Structure formats: C-alpha cells, structure tokens
Amino acid sequence: MARGRIVIDVERCKGCELCRDACPKDVIELADELNAKGYRPVILLDPEHDCTGCALCAVVCPDACITVYRDIPQRQREASGHAQAVA
Amino acid sequence: MPKQLLKGNVAIAEAAVRAGCEAYFGYPITPQTELLEHMSERMIELDRVFLQAESEVAAINMVYGAASAGAKTMTSSSSPGVSLMQEGFSYIAGSQVPVVIVDVMRGGPGLGNIQPSQSDYHQVTKATGHGDYNAIVLAPSTIQEAIDLTVLAFDLAEKYRTLVFVIADGAIGQMMEPAELPPMRPVGSKRPDWALTGAKDRDVNIISSIYLGSDKLEAFNQELQKKLAIIRKEEVRYQELFLEDAKVVVLAFGTSARVAQTAVLRLREEGLPVGLFRPITVWPFPEKQVAQLAANAESLLVVEMNAGQMLYDIRAAIDTKIPISFLGRMGGAIPMPGEIEERIRTMLDNKIEPEISLWQESGNGHPSR
Amino acid sequence: MDTLVAEHEKLVYERPQALADVYTHYCPGCTHGTAHRIVAEVLDEMGLSERTILVASVGCSVFSYNYFNVDACEAAHGRAPAMATGIKRVNPDNIVFTYQGDGDLASIGMAEIVHVAGRGENITTVFINNAIYGMTGGQMAPTTLLGQKTTSSPFGRDAKLAGYPMRMAELLAVLPGTVYSVRRSLHDARHINQAKKAIRIAFEAQVRGLGFSLVELLSSCPTNWGMTPAEALEWVESDMVPAYPLGDYKVAEELEDLSKRKK
Numbered sequence: 001m002a003r004g005r006i007v008i009d010v011e012r013c014k015g016c017e018l019c020r021d022a023c024p025k026d027v028i029e030l031a032d033e034l035n036a037k038g039y040r041p042v043i044l045l046d047p048e049h050d051c052t053g054c055a056l057c058a059v060v061c062p063d064a065c066i067t068v069y070r071d072i073p074q075r076q077r078e079a080s081g082h083a084q085a086v087a
Numbered sequence: 088m089p090k091q092l093l094k095g096n097v098a099i100a101e102a103a104v105r106a107g108c109e110a111y112f113g114y115p116i117t118p119q120t121e122l123l124e125h126m127s128e129r130m131i132e133l134d135r136v137f138l139q140a141e142s143e144v145a146a147i148n149m150v151y152g153a154a155s156a157g158a159k160t161m162t163s164s165s166s167p168g169v170s171l172m173q174e175g176f177s178y179i180a181g182s183q184v185p186v187v188i189v190d191v192m193r194g195g196p197g198l199g200n201i202q203p204s205q206s207d208y209h210q211v212t213k214a215t216g217h218g219d220y221n222a223i224v225l226a227p228s229t230i231q232e233a234i235d236l237t238v239l240a241f242d243l244a245e246k247y248r249t250l251v252f253v254i255a256d257g258a259i260g261q262m263m264e265p266a267e268l269p270p271m272r273p274v275g276s277k278r279p280d281w282a283l284t285g286a287k288d289r290d291v292n293i294i295s296s297i298y299l300g301s302d303k304l305e306a307f308n309q310e311l312q313k314k315l316a317i318i319r320k321e322e323v324r325y326q327e328l329f330l331e332d333a334k335v336v337v338l339a340f341g342t343s344a345r346v347a348q349t350a351v352l353r354l355r356e357e358g359l360p361v362g363l364f365r366p367i368t369v370w371p372f373p374e375k376q377v378a379q380l381a382a383n384a385e386s387l388l389v390v391e392m393n394a395g396q397m398l399y400d401i402r403a404a405i406d407t408k409i410p411i412s413f414l415g416r417m418g419g420a421i422p423m424p425g426e427i428e429e430r431i432r433t434m435l436d437n438k439i440e441p442e443i444s445l446w447q448e449s450g451n452g453h454p455s456r
Numbered sequence: 457m458d459t460l461v462a463e464h465e466k467l468v469y470e471r472p473q474a475l476a477d478v479y480t481h482y483c484p485g486c487t488h489g490t491a492h493r494i495v496a497e498v499l500d501e502m503g504l505s506e507r508t509i510l511v512a513s514v515g516c517s518v519f520s521y522n523y524f525n526v527d528a529c530e531a532a533h534g535r536a537p538a539m540a541t542g543i544k545r546v547n548p549d550n551i552v553f554t555y556q557g558d559g560d561l562a563s564i565g566m567a568e569i570v571h572v573a574g575r576g577e578n579i580t581t582v583f584i585n586n587a588i589y590g591m592t593g594g595q596m597a598p599t600t601l602l603g604q605k606t607t608s609s610p611f612g613r614d615a616k617l618a619g620y621p622m623r624m625a626e627l628l629a630v631l632p633g634t635v636y637s638v639r640r641s642l643h644d645a646r647h648i649n650q651a652k653k654a655i656r657i658a659f660e661a662q663v664r665g666l667g668f669s670l671v672e673l674l675s676s677c678p679t680n681w682g683m684t685p686a687e688a689l690e691w692v693e694s695d696m697v698p699a700y701p702l703g704d705y706k707v708a709e710e711l712e713d714l715s716k717r718k719k
C-alpha cells in the first residue's frame with residue numbers, strides 16, 4: 001500500500017473543509033488554532049500513516065494550499081539507483 | 088505631395104493610415120461611414136487590422152484592447168455612437184493607454200438627424216465619461232486641417248498616453264476640398280514597455296483602471312491631473328484673424344468658424360472693425376487668449392451649431408468684462424454668413440442687449456437671438 | 457513552498473507556477489479558486505505563461521489579473537471578449553483568454569460573447585456559471601435556476617416574470633466560428649479533473665489557430681447561496697447539473713484526437 005504525506009499552507013488555507021470531505025482516509029482535520037486571517041485551517045492528522053498521497057485533497061482545494069508527496073516503493077528506489085526523484 | 092480633391096471622411100481615414108494607425112475598429116453610422124469603409128479597404132490592403140465591430144460599445148472596447156497591447160489604434164463614430172462609447176473612454180483614460188477617436192457630429196439629441204452639428208462639444212470637452220479626466224479635443228475647420236490634426240492626434244495620444252478626439256461635423260465629413268496628404272509613416276515598431284505582449288523575461292504588465300483604496304485612487308487622480316496640467320500648458324492651439332483693431336470679435340470653431348470667417352472678411356472689406364478667434368484645441372481651451380480679448384474688444388459674438396456650449400467656456404474666461412452675444416443654429420442647421428453679418432452690424436451699432444443669462448428669453452421665447 | 461522532497465518520496469502535486477503567490481479574496485470554498493488553479497496548471501503544462509494575456513472581467517473575479525503570473529488587463533463589465541479581440545488582432549501570437557462570470561458573459565456581455573463566437577475569434581473563454589451575481593451580493597443572474605431565490609428574485613425565479621436560465625455552452629455551439637464549446641463542473645475531484653482536460657483542449661484549440669473555444673464550468677457560491685462549501689457543491693450536483701447538462705456541445709473535427717483521449 002503506497003504511503004504519502006501532504007503539506008498544507010495553513011496561512012493560505014481558508015478552512016473550507018473541502019479537502020477534509022474529499023479525503024478517503026480521513027486524515028485531514030481542522031486545527032484548533034486560528035491562522036493569521038482568522039480561519040481554522042486544516043492539518044494532516046495521520047498517526048497511522050494512512051495517507052496514500054492520492055492528491056484528491058489537492059485537486060479539490062480552491063486555494064492550492066496543498067503539496068502532495070508519495071513514497072517511492074522500495075523496489076523502484078533500488079532499481080533506479082536515484083537518491084531523490086521528483087515527479 | 089500634390090493636392091487631391093478629398094472627401095472629409097476619406098481624408099481623415101487616409102491621414103490616420105499614413106500616421107501609422109495599426110488597428111481600426113468601428114461601426115457604421117451616418118455621417119462618418121465612409122471613414123469606416125475607407126479603412127475596411129486600406130487597412131486590409133496594407134495588412135493591418137480592420138474589424139467592423141458588432142456595436143460602438145464593442146468597438147471602443149476592441150480599441151481599448153488593442154491600445155493595451157501597445158498598438159496605434161483608433162475608432163470613429165457620430166454623436167449617438169459616441170454616447171455608447173463613453174464608458175470605454177473613461178476606462179481608457181483611467182488606464183492611460185493612447186487612443187484616437189474621430190467624432191463626426193450630427194444633429195441631436197437622441198437619434199436626431201444626420202445633418203451637421205456641433206452639439207457634442209460639452210460631451211467631448213467635459214463629459215467624455217464618468218470620473219475626473221479630460222481628453223484632448225482637436226477641432227478642424229477645413230479638410231486640410233482635418234488631415235493635419237488627425238496625424239497630430241496620434242502623436243499627442245502617444246506622447247501623453249491619453250485619448251485624443253478629432254471632432255468634425257457632418258459638413259466636414261461629407262464635403263470635398265483639395266488637400267494634401269502626408270507621407271506614409273512606417274508601422275510595426277516595437278511596442279511600448281508597459282504594453283501587454285506576453286511576460287517573457289520581464290515582470291507582468293497589468294493594464295487596469297482599478298485602484299481600490301481611496302489613498303491609491305486619489306494618488307492616481309493627482310497624477311492624472313498633473314498630466315492634464317502639462318497638456319493645458321503645452322498643447323493649446325488657436326487661430327486669430329484681424330484681432331488688432333477689432334471691436335467685435337467672433338468666436339467659433341469648426342464649420343461655424345468657416346462661415347463666420349466669410350462674414351468677417353466681407354465686413355472687413357467695408358472697413359468694419361471685426362475679428363475672428365478660432366480655437367483649434369477646444370480642450371485644452373485657449374482660456375488665457377480668450378480672456379485677453381476683453382482688453383481690446385468691445386463685445387464678443389459666439390457662433391455655434393448648438394444651443395451654446397463653447398459659450399460656457401467663453402463666459403468662464405471673460406466673466407462679465409465685456410458683453411457676449413450668442414448666435415446658435417441647432418438640429419443640423421448651419422448658420423449662413425448673412426445672419427452672422429447682420430448680427431455683427433447690430434452689435435457694432437450697439438443695438439443689441441448682451442446676454443446676461445443663457446436662459447433669459449427674448450421676445451420670441453427663444454434663448455438665443 | 458519550500459518543502460524538501462525526501463529521499464524516499466516523489467512530489468505528486470504542488471501549486472502551479474502560473475498562479476501568483478498572492479492570497480486571494482475569494483470566499484472559503486469558492487470554486488473560482490479551483491478554476492484559477494486548473495487554468496494555471498494547464499498554462500504550466502503547455503508552457504504558455506510567457507505568451508498569455510488574460511482579460512479579466514467584472515464580478516467576483518475582477519482581481520483575477522492579480523492571481524495569474526501573466527500579462528493582464530481589466531475590461532469593462534461584459535466587454536472582455538471585445539477587448540480580447542482587440543488584443544488578439546494586433547498580437548496574434550499571444551494566447552488570449554477571458555475569464556468571465558455569468559453576469560459578465562450572459563447578461564451585459566451577451567452581444568460581445570456571441571460575436572466573438574460568430575467571428576470565430578481565436579481566443580478562449582473560461583465561463584464560471586454559479587447561477588448568481590456574487591460580487592454585488594447575490595442577485596439573480598441570467599443563469600439562475602427557476603424557483604431559485606436570490607436577493608432580486610426573493611420569491612424564487614418565475615419564468616413568466618424573468619424568463620428561463622440561459623444555456624450558454626449550447627447557444628454558442630450553434631455558431632460555425634465556435635470550435636469547442638463544452639460544459640463541465642467543479643463539484644468533486646473527478647469532475648474537476650475532467651474540467652481541467654477540457655480547459656487544456658480549449659487552449660490547444662487556440663494554439664492550433666482553430667477558432668473560438670469556451671469551457672463553461674458549473675461552480676458554487678456558498679456565501680450567496682447561504683450554504684457551506686460542501687453543501688454548495690452538493691447543490692451543484694443535485695440541482696445545477698440537471699438544469700445545465702454536462703457535455704460536449706461542439707468539438708471541431710480537428711480537436712477530436714484530443715477530445716477522445718482517455719488519459
């Protein structure tokens with residue numbers, strides 16, 4: 001099962017929660033704190049590493065706040081010999 | 088260049104072509120349609136841009152677009168069409184892009200008729216559109232002058248990044264006179280740095296008239312006013328005839344001035360002390376020069392093909408120093424030299440009451456006598 | 457965003473370059489943002505930013521010229537297609553697109569949009585249909601649905617009084633100058649991806665010099681509909697899609713190769 005992670009620009013986020021609704025793994029939640037604009041941004045809450053890097057959150061985000069990463073499977077990493085790859 | 092017999096609308100169009108106009112967008116409306124038609128042939132022939140827009144509203148916005156892209160561009164219309172363009176004029180002024188507009192004025196208000204008039208004076212000098220700004224307005228009275236001022240219009244528009252009107256009336260648009268066209272200027276020069284051309288190897292350019300905060304918009308308006316102050320100082324143009332010893336000075340522009348000139352010349356032949364002052368730029372208005380007339384003249388006669396529009400500017404310059412009389416023809420009627428002569432004679436005989444208020448009615452209930 | 461890509465990861469998605477690094481004024485959940493984003497992604501993928509000129513219009517998206525890293529101008533309400541025409545005619549090598557809402561395009565700008573289509577003007581229009589006038593506080597739009605309550609149709613839109621919703625993608629498809637006229641929606645990820653593909657084809661149509669291309673995007677207005685962002689997208693799906701069927705209303709032959717690709 002692929003693993004991934006997302007990074008959210010919490011200052012750009014307006015707390016619309018569309019990403020939270022779109023996430024199939026329910027790893028996105030509203031933060032308790034407010035950002036500088038007074039919104040409750042979303043954060044990644046993924047203690048079990050359930051995020052798959054599917055990027056549905058990024059696709060529905062109206063403010064392009066989300067950057068998505070996906071693990072390169074061990075086999076691929078070894079085969080390519082590359083230490084770092086960018087999609 | 089040798090002189091040719093040219094129709095006003097065609098002469099203006101060809102002058103624009105030779106001045107380097109790269110794009111023309113317009114709509115048919117009498118009495119300027121020949122200008123559009125001439126452009127439809129010449130611009131295509133020369134591989135430049137011509138488009139008959141779906142309306143004057145669309146035309147002025149196409150012009151706005153082409154000007155934002157840095158091309159030399161113009162449109163032409165007549166009074167009702169110019170009214171449709173007013174929103175565009177304001178955006179153009181607020182965005183500071185260069186545009187030339189030809190208004191071949193006709194009788195109004197409303198649909199009016201297609202006869203010549205000068206009743207757009209207020210519209211083009213004071214109310215081209217909402218907001219604080221002015222366009223430069225050039226008023227030719229011969230075909231040759233129409234040609235020369237059209238070329239000047241493009242130069243002034245570019246120099247000041249503003250809109251410049253060439254206002255003719257239906258008579259100038261339609262009549263034919265011998266005149267000389269200027270040589271063809273090359274086109275396709277590099278676009279200005281501020282123009283929309285694609286942000287390659289530079290920061291993006293944005294052409295807009297939006298300044299949301301009042302601090303920003305006030306600052307912008309101050310810059311605009313500074314620009315207009317420079318134009319007021321540098322670009323006034325007028326013609327004087329026989330002013331040195333004139334007791335009665337006639338003030339007129341465009342076709343009215345030609346007719347008035349005939350009357351003045353006739354009276355001069357009789358040795359009568361009459362003169363003519365003809366504004367060529369009605370914006371910036373030659374207020375200093377007009378004010379100066381009060382020093383030597385005893386009274387002024389303003390002749391216009393409207394209900395008294397330039398009259399306002401003259402009153403502002405003269406105040407109540409000397410009496411001002413007004414002779415106006417409306418609805419497409421052109422004054423005849425005879426009526427102007429008659430009025431001047433009466434003024435020389437001191438037999439006419441000067442106008443105290445524009446709305447004061449004479450015996451026949453008509454505001455002008 | 458300065459985030460390091462770790463050894464074991466690859467970057468799957470990041471904010472497009474063509475979107476300016478500016479905080480937008482759009483309401484939370486407003487699909488204007490989504491539309492901007494997918495247009496920017498297309499500009500990035502096609503490498504068009506340096507050639508592109510945006511003609512912004514009047515509506516909530518009036519400041520769109522601040523949100524894209526491209527040359528841009530602000531047109532008067534409804535006049536963006538005319539302004540775009542002026543630009544494209546004098547700068548035929550530039551990619552010129554208008555971005556318009558339903559008031560701008562289907563009300564005051566109806567003549568201008570019909571005529572760019574009629575002329576087959578080689579520009580692209582991104583049309584945001586959210587069935588309401590957002591910027592001015594929620595009045596009826598030509599695209600407002602029958603029965604829909606707005607501040608200027610407080611009893612619900614009545615056909616006898618105010619006519620029927622305007623179906624622009626269909627209307628413009630009739631004209632021979634239109635080479636691509638489609639309607640998509642932004643109400644979920646799958647539809648957003650389809651919308652992006654359509655935008656790509658529309659810009660390809662312009663690059664290929666074929667004629668006028670339009671993508672109508674069913675969009676939400678949570679604030680003026682009085683809904684949460686999620687509820688608003690549900691309403692797009694449940695109410696707007698039946699009234700404005702998604703589909704391809706015009707696809708020129710020359711675009712069929714792009715249009716049929718499954719990827």
